[in-house]
Amino acid sequence: MIEFHGVSKTYGDGTRAVDGIDLEIESGSLTVFVGPSGCGKTTTMRMINRMVEPTEGRILVDGEDVRDVAPVTLRRSMGYVIQGAGLFPHRTAVDNVATTLRLAGVPRGEARERAQAALRLVRLRPELDDRFPAELSGGQQQRVGVARALAADPPILLMDEPFSAVDPVVRAELQQELLRLRASLSQTIVFVTHDIDEALLLGDRIVVFGPGGTIHQHADPQTLLERPADPFVAQMIGRDRGFRSLGFRTAALEVLPLERATEDGTAPVPGIADGWRLDCEDDGRPAAWVRGEERIPAGEGWRVGDGLRQALDAVLSSPTAAVHAVDDRGVVTGWITRSAVLAAVDAPRDPS
Numbered sequence: 001m002i003e004f005h006g007v008s009k010t011y012g013d014g015t016r017a018v019d020g021i022d023l024e025i026e027s028g029s030l031t032v033f034v035g036p037s038g039c040g041k042t043t044t045m046r047m048i049n050r051m052v053e054p055t056e057g058r059i060l061v062d063g064e065d066v067r068d069v070a071p072v073t074l075r076r077s078m079g080y081v082i083q084g085a086g087l088f089p090h091r092t093a094v095d096n097v098a099t100t101l102r103l104a105g106v107p108r109g110e111a112r113e114r115a116q117a118a119l120r121l122v123r124l125r126p127e128l129d130d131r132f133p134a135e136l137s138g139g140q141q142q143r144v145g146v147a148r149a150l151a152a153d154p155p156i157l158l159m160d161e162p163f164s165a166v167d168p169v170v171r172a173e174l175q176q177e178l179l180r181l182r183a184s185l186s187q188t189i190v191f192v193t194h195d196i197d198e199a200l201l202l203g204d205r206i207v208v209f210g211p212g213g214t215i216h217q218h219a220d221p222q223t224l225l226e227r228p229a230d231p232f233v234a235q236m237i238g239r240d241r242g243f244r245s246l247g248f249r250t251a252a253l254e255v256l257p258l259e260r261a262t263e264d265g266t267a268p269v270p271g272i273a274d275g276w277r278l279d280c281e282d283d284g285r286p287a288a289w290v291r292g293e294e295r296i297p298a299g300e301g302w303r304v305g306d307g308l309r310q311a312l313d314a315v316l317s318s319p320t321a322a323v324h325a326v327d328d329r330g331v332v333t334g335w336i337t338r339s340a341v342l343a344a345v346d347a348p349r350d351p352s
Contacts, residue, residue, distance in 0.1 A: 001027050002048060002156070002188065007057035009043055009213070017043045018213035020057070025205075027062075027155075030182060030189040032203035034196055035236070040213030041192050045158055048190065049075045061156070076104060079149030079157040079187070083165045087133040087144055094119065094129040097148045104152055118147040122177060139170035143177070150185070159191045163198070175201055196237055200225070200244060208233050222248035246309035251344035253311060255304065255325045255334040266290055269322045269335060276320040284331035286324050301326045302336055311341045 002025040009018040018040040025031045033041035046052040047059055050071045059066045066074055087096045097115035102108065119129060122143040133141055142162060149157055163171045175198065182189075193199055199206050200221045208217045208224070210232050217229035225245035228234040234241070256270050266277035275291045278298060286298035301324040302314040314323045315338040322337045 001025065001060075001062060002190070003058075003060040004044075005058045005060070007044070007047065007054050007059060009040070009047065009052060010055045016213060018047070018054075021213070021215050023207065023215065023218065025188060025190065027188050028186055029204045030191060030202060031205045031207060032191045032193060032199040033207050033209060034193055034199040035209030036194060036211070039209040039211055041207075041209045042160055043213070044209070045160060045190050045192050048156070048158060049078050049080065051075070076100070076152075077154060077156070079152070079154040081142075081145050081149045081157070081159045081162045083161045087141060087148075089133050092130045092132055093124065093136065093140075093144045096133070096144055097151050100148055100152050115147070115151055118151040119144070121150065121181065122147045137170075138166045139174060142166060142170075142174055146174075146178075146181075150181075150187075155187060157187045157189045159189060161192055161194070164193070164195070178202060200247075208236060243309065246312060246345065247307040249308045250305070251308055251311075251347070253302075253325075253336045253340055253344060255336060256322075258324075258332055258334045267332075269320055272321050274320055278324055278332065280332055286326065286330075286332050289319050291319075298324065300330065301332065303328070303330075304333065308341065308345055311336060312345060315341050 004021050004023040006020050006022060007018060008016070008020050010016050021044065033045060035041050043052050047054050048061070048066065050066055069077075087093075088099065091099070094112055094115045097118050098108075098111040101111035101114055106114070116126070116129060120126070124140060124143045124147065128136060128140060133144070136144065142165075145162065149159075163174045166174065179202065191202060203221055205218065205220055206224050207215055208229075210216045217224060217233045219227075219229075222245060224233065225237060225241045225248070228237060228241070237244070258267055259270065266279045268277050277290050279287045279290050279295075281287050286301055288295045288298050296319065299314070299317055302311050303326055315321075315336065317323070318338075321339070322335045324332045325334050325336050327333050
């Protein structure tokens with residue numbers, strides 16, 4: 001656990017960057033610090049590993065005051081990922097990752113093996129291991145940066161706007177990679193961003209910072225969306241928070257059975273006679289909607305277990321009054337209807 005007790009940071013010119021915050025970050029959680037520029041979120045994160053020293057208060061990691069640990073020792077015990085990866089330009093990808101291990105005294109051969117394992121963990125292709133940063137794309141560089149932070153298996157991972165320097169498509173891929181890694185890793189992650197959508201996607205808990213380095217709300221994403229603490233938080237979330245909150249609401253949507261009743265292998269939508277049929281790949285994944293000579297991409301559909309936001313978006317994107325449901329492999333398993341989704345959206349919320 002990471003604990004902040006009355007922590008403040010005031011610079012020499014009198015600027016108050018962080019103002020008396022009290023905060024607990026649970027072990028194994030992914031906590032996102034979000035807020036506008038200059039609100040103290042990065043300063044707060046950097047005080048955890050003493051890259052910035054607090055002016056007042058105490059920060060404890062698993063009960064130990066960070067001021068009782070030598071700064072270099074403290075920083076080597078935590079992973080750190082920054083915007084733009086921060087790689088050594090004169091070292092290859094694998095040697096960049098091995099650096100933290102070598103600093104910890106790991107022999108060169110073992111360090112390279114563990115570095116390669118970390119690169120596979122973040123899905124960097126083996127043929128890129130010996131390339132220099134300038135020979136990698138922005139997304140590939142960021143994967144190397146994450147691998148370097150994970151290589152020594154630190155209990156805490158600090159991530160300072162790590163995906164903000166890449167294009168939106170790559171950014172979405174990296175966000176999904178982080179979610180995938182979270183399923184197999186036990187690190188406590190503190191993630192800084194100015195993007196509320198990124199915070200809502202990634203965070204187990206979200207800490208909303210405001211001007212002057214104050215905390216306006218610390219909550220899980222659903223609570224943040226449904227019960228913002230004050231007008232500042234509501235403005236930070238935006239006007240469509242009701243729609244966003246559907247992503248955290250689930251319903252037992254009935255999945256109608258899939259039938260391949262036509263000679264060409266396409267599947268008709270049961271109970272809907274508008275002519276649209278679904279064509280699937282040989283492996284069962286959705287390919288296209290077809291009707292006569294018309295053919296449009298099918299999209300992913302609705303993944304069983306996803307929230308109502310994803311279900312509503314899927315049915316509204318469909319050319320007919322239903323959309324295909326898919327399993328974890330992306331294979332079509334049946335249908336959900338637009339009427340069923342709208343009824344679930346309209347149903348009273350569970351007060352729990």
